[in-house]
Amino acid sequence: MTTPTEEVYTVTGLNLMPELTVNYEGYELEYETNDNNLTALYPSVDSMYETASANAMEVLECYGKYIINRGSLETLSSHMLGKAKTYVANIPAVWAFLVGKKFSYEFRDMATSNFRVYSSDCYSIDVSCVLYVNWGDGEKSYDTNYRYTFVNVNGSWKVADLSVL
Numbered sequence: 001m002t003t004p005t006e007e008v009y010t011v012t013g014l015n016l017m018p019e020l021t022v023n024y025e026g027y028e029l030e031y032e033t034n035d036n037n038l039t040a041l042y043p044s045v046d047s048m049y050e051t052a053s054a055n056a057m058e059v060l061e062c063y064g065k066y067i068i069n070r071g072s073l074e075t076l077s078s079h080m081l082g083k084a085k086t087y088v089a090n091i092p093a094v095w096a097f098l099v100g101k102k103f104s105y106e107f108r109d110m111a112t113s114n115f116r117v118y119s120s121d122c123y124s125i126d127v128s129c130v131l132y133v134n135w136g137d138g139e140k141s142y143d144t145n146y147r148y149t150f151v152n153v154n155g156s157w158k159v160a161d162l163s164v165l
Contacts, residue, residue, distance in 0.1 A: 017033070041118075042117040051157070052112070052123055055157045057112070059159055063146075064142075068131070077089065079158060103136055104134045105133045105134070107129050112125050113128075121151055126165060131144055146164060148162050
């Protein structure tokens, strides 16, 4: 696994934020500023976004199905490593009361956004949906929003970190 590199440059004594460009291997990179810090983003390609979006949707569906007892922890964990795998392994069995119950569910308004590439082997993407569940005697919609950070391990994209948005 190749992790993103971080180079820190400090410029002192400026009264105004200067005009900046960030170049890397012939690409002019997009960047974000926050509290006088600048973070350059690795160049991304449309095909990489398509793959990232599909990966994120698959993980989100596995997560939702696991939470409502229609999927397995083993399947969900197979998409994860590190901190993310530890996080999902510690999800309390809040769905235990659903064992044997009949209900229907549907993933609605699935979307991805905020795609950020940190290296050719690491990116993050925000994913969201509304998980609608009809219990038969009632219904509930669960708004779900996560940021997944994926890394490429031996040609396979895995979630290494996730955060609730």
